[in-house]
Amino acid sequence: MDQYDPAAMSEASAAGAATRQFTLPSGDILTVQEPATGHAVAAAIGSGLARAALAIKLDGVTYDLARELPPSASGQPGRIEIITERSGEEALELIRHDAAHVFAASVLELYPGVKISIGPPIESGFYYDIELPDGTNLSDADFPRIEARMREHINADETFVREDVSVERALELFTAQQQDYKVELINDLVSNAPAEAPVTSVSLYTNGPFVDLCRGPHAPSTKRIKAFKLQSVAGAYWRGDSSRQMLTRVYGTAFFSKQELEEHLERLERARANDHRRLGPLLGMFGFSETAPGSAFWFPRGTEVFNELVKLSREMGRPRGYTEVKTPQLFDSSLWKTSGHWDKYRENMFVTEAEERQFAIKPMNCPGHCQLYLMQRHSYRELPVRYSEPGLLHRNEASGTLHGLLRVRHFSQDDGHIFCTEEQIQDEVAGVLEFAFATYRLFGVDVRLELSTRPEQRIGSDELWDRSEAALRNALESRGLQYAVNEGDGAFYGPKIDMHMTDSLGRSWQLGTCQLDYNFPERFDLTYTGPDNQEHRPVMIHRALFGSYERFIGIMLEHFGGELPVWLAPTQAIVLPISDRHVEYAAGVTAALTEAGARVETDDRTESISRKIRDAELRKIPFMLVVGDREQEAGEVGVREHRRGDVGSLSVTAFAQRLAELITTRATA
Numbered sequence: 201m202d203q204y205d206p207a208a209m210s211e212a213s214a215a216g217a218a219t220r221q222f223t224l225p226s227g228d229i230l231t232v233q234e235p236a237t238g239h240a241v242a243a244a245i246g247s248g249l250a251r252a253a254l255a256i257k258l259d260g261v262t263y264d265l266a267r268e269l270p271p272s273a274s275g276q277p278g279r280i281e282i283i284t285e286r287s288g289e290e291a292l293e294l295i296r297h298d299a300a301h302v303f304a305a306s307v308l309e310l311y312p313g314v315k316i317s318i319g320p321p322i323e324s325g326f327y328y329d330i331e332l333p334d335g336t337n338l339s340d341a342d343f344p345r346i347e348a349r350m351r352e353h354i355n356a357d358e359t360f361v362r363e364d365v366s367v368e369r370a371l372e373l374f375t376a377q378q379q380d381y382k383v384e385l386i387n388d389l390v391s392n393a394p395a396e397a398p399v400t401s402v403s404l405y406t407n408g409p410f411v412d413l414c415r416g417p418h419a420p421s422t423k424r425i426k427a428f429k430l431q432s433v434a435g436a437y438w439r440g441d442s443s444r445q446m447l448t449r450v451y452g453t454a455f456f457s458k459q460e461l462e463e464h465l466e467r468l469e470r471a472r473a474n475d476h477r478r479l480g481p482l483l484g485m486f487g488f489s490e491t492a493p494g495s496a497f498w499f500p501r502g503t504e505v506f507n508e509l510v511k512l513s514r515e516m517g518r519p520r521g522y523t524e525v526k527t528p529q530l531f532d533s534s535l536w537k538t539s540g541h542w543d544k545y546r547e548n549m550f551v552t553e554a555e556e557r558q559f560a561i562k563p564m565n566c567p568g569h570c571q572l573y574l575m576q577r578h579s580y581r582e583l584p585v586r587y588s589e590p591g592l593l594h595r596n597e598a599s600g601t602l603h604g605l606l607r608v609r610h611f612s613q614d615d616g617h618i619f620c621t622e623e624q625i626q627d628e629v630a631g632v633l634e635f636a637f638a639t640y641r642l643f644g645v646d647v648r649l650e651l652s653t654r655p656e657q658r659i660g661s662d663e664l665w666d667r668s669e670a671a672l673r674n675a676l677e678s679r680g681l682q683y684a685v686n687e688g689d690g691a692f693y694g695p696k697i698d699m700h701m702t703d704s705l706g707r708s709w710q711l712g713t714c715q716l717d718y719n720f721p722e723r724f725d726l727t728y729t730g731p732d733n734q735e736h737r738p739v740m741i742h743r744a745l746f747g748s749y750e751r752f753i754g755i756m757l758e759h760f761g762g763e764l765p766v767w768l769a770p771t772q773a774i775v776l777p778i779s780d781r782h783v784e785y786a787a788g789v790t791a792a793l794t795e796a797g798a799r800v801e802t803d804d805r806t807e808s809i810s811r812k813i814r815d816a817e818l819r820k821i822p823f824m825l826v827v828g829d830r831e832q833e834a835g836e837v838g839v840r841e842h843r844r845g846d847v848g849s850l851s852v853t854a855f856a857q858r859l860a861e862l863i864t865t866r867a868t869a
């Protein structure tokens with residue numbers, strides 16, 4: 201089942217080796233008495249480390265501390281590393297796997313007849329799939345009882361004992377316990393094993409009264425789990441096969457301290473609250489329907505926000521020399537053959553047929569822009585040519601990978617393509633970066649820059665790559681910009697600069713990109729007439745700052761938790777008449793503010809004012825304008841700001857001016 205090979209071990213002992221050597225992370229050599237277990241190695245380094253140790257890594261493979269370490273395959277001293285609480289994810293994975301066993305032990309005790317299947321550690325926690333006995337079910341309400349039982353197993357500090365047993369013995373054990381899933385797993389291990397490496401034994405892990413079929417590794421004992429929590433219940437088919445039994449999957453997580461657990465749960469809670477798929481409908485912006493998977497339906501307010509971004513791209517692009525173009529949706533397969541998509545990207549495209557010709561809907565704008573460039577003659581005098589197009593794109597993403605606005609099939613990029621001479625690259629890239637910073641500033645977002653250089657697989661001479669990488673570096677350095685280098689991470693057709701942000705939940709998102717491309721100009725045979733009257737090859741730069749408008753809106757909603765800057769808020773102000781006799785005045789205020797360019801609503805329901813305020817707060821509307829007798833007489837509005845509450849009264853004119861200024865200056869706060 202793993203690298204453990206008793207035969208090789210006994211040979212080593214027979215050779216009379218009473219000690220063994222290992223290489224420490226520092227490079228020093230450590231000599232340990234046989235039998236060399238992880239415990240022995242940790243103790244030889246220091247008693248403090250021996251106490252803190254959770255497991256040991258030998259040549260990249262993790263072993264239980266109690267196991268005798270296998271001999272090094274190379275004959276050289278193996279590289280070791282002791283895993284402790286401070287080892288990060290690897291350490292957490294160990295105790296989360298431990299917690300999965302403790303969970304299974306507990307449900308077996310609390311739900312006699314339960315059948316257990318598999319329980320691995322996963323990113324940020326663990327799960328265990330179980331089949332509950334007939335007539336029982338399990339919900340969040342049962343968690344406290346199960347957690348209490350788990351705590352007993354943890355407080356008892358049960359040692360995890362590994363034992364390698366014959367397949368026959370393991371089958372006997374799990375058959376007697378009527379653990380059918382374990383029996384099936386063992387039988388499959390045997391029948392799926394290659395002929396040259398038959399499976400004759402399996403490993404079992406015991407903690408307290410509980411035995412599980414398991415590869416390991418585990419921490420020494422249950423008490424290493426310092427804080428844990430069961431989180432949710434879901435259904436999961438046995439082996440992911442919808443024709444098999446539906447099992448109950450219980451998710452949980454574990455940490456080395458209560459504080460870390462709490463911080464984690466808090467982050468999850470905020471992520472749930474900030475989920476753009478929840479906020480979209482709540483703010484009246486967009487929704488999804490199974491009639492068009494992976495494609496948002498934009499409600500009027502959402503469409504206005506979307507259009508604000510398109511407007512912003514246009515407004516900022518025009519003075520920077522971008523000219524907007526429009527290219528088709530559907531192209532003959534010949535275009536995709538020229539671009540290379542037909543060979544390399546076809547399964548991600550929606551393909552269709554008409555009059556016995558094959559067409560595909562564009563997944564990106566670049567080939568269309570190359571075709572457009574080709575359709576006119578270009579002289580060096582008019583370069584750089586900068587096309588922009590908020591074009592509609594479709595990509596055939598697998599339905600299982602779709603995720604709100606962040607992973608879609610239908611979207612629009614704020615796409616731009618620059619065709620320029622090689623000498624112009626540096627200025628053009630600097631121009632793209634300036635454009636990017638000016639854009640991100642409007643959202644109060646800082647970006648990190650990453651320069652990705654030549655990959656192994658690439659086209660073009662080294663000399664060409666030297667020049668293009670230098671042009672990107674110079675563009676960055678001439679502006680004194682900090683950047684990280686991702687060696688070998690460039691596209692096969694050229695190096696690129698990517699722009700990343702960290703959101704309010706600490707997650708990293710790529711926003712913009714600026715890529716040099718020598719490939720498309722070659723494939724499409726793009727040329728310009730030089731001063732020498734000869735035809736020359738231009739260089740192409742692909743750039744997008746938002747990535748796609750959809751994705752950017754999704755990221756901003758999550759980053760701001762739905763509290764978008766005023767200029768971008770779907771509804772910027774809502775007028776709240778205190779009673780029916782103020783509705784007419786409220787309608788007048790709404791009209792005046794709409795006239796001033798704002799997105800405004802009136803809440804004329806016959807609800808109490810406190811109810812209206814609460815609902816507007818939930819919708820995260822930046823300004824609530826309360827109007828009653830006093831305001832009506834004075835021609836004023838009582839201004840409440842989201843989260844801040846009452847900020848005093850203003851005349852309608854003064855408030856309209858203030859709001860219009862926030863909108864036209866695209867103020868961040």
Ligand SMILES: [Zn+2]
Nearest residue numbers: 412414415416
């Ligand atoms: Zn296990």
Ligand SMILES: [Zn+2]
Nearest residue numbers: 564565566742
């Ligand atoms: Zn492109």
